[in-house]
Amino acid sequence: MIKLYWSPRSRSFTAIWLMEETRLPYERVLTDITTGAQKAPEYLKINPMGKVPALTDGDAALGETAAICAYIADRYPETKLAPGVNDALRAKYLQWLLFSPSCIEPALIQIFTKLEVPPSTAAWGSSTQVFDVLDAALQNGPWILGEKFSAADITVGAGLHFAVRMFKMVPPRPAFDAYIDRCVARPAFQRAEKIAERA
């Protein structure tokens, strides 16, 4: 049985949304970060970063939200959350799947801390560049790969929802609003929101 280690009101939401999209059976294991459960030696064997979410599936164990999305989408291709390895869409899928941890997250930290980093040095360029690039990529839609919804929409959609709607760190734009509305309208997103809200 797949086990998803999670804590309320945390990045676990993204992994819960993923699992709800798959309709695979899974067990949620509460790992309340307000109690320090994420630093327990047994948990560190699953995710040495001592953070949620993490996932186990038989002998497989991993942390990092985008890696969990990639693992589940590839391990369970019947979920149709990733283009196959021989599909040309796979290239852009991987790019956008990793865009959230590689670019959206650091851009938000930059906004929050007002950190000055030369764009040519910063791996994410600048926060302006990150959100301009996303805006352009979302012009056609309905999803980041066009017609196909994929695990990349789960990482990008959760990141944008967090940045634009929940924490209002990024001003709304028409393409962001339309995309977030489409994500929020998904039944799996709504189930995940209810689950992630409280223990």
Ligand SMILES: N[C@@H](CCC(=O)N[C@@H](CS)C(=O)NCC(=O)O)C(=O)O
């Ligand atoms: N890079 C990780 C970040 C996970 C993360 O920052 N989790 C936070 C909650 S949102 C956490 O577990 N914090 C508790 C701690 O660090 O002790 C991912 O994408 O999964």
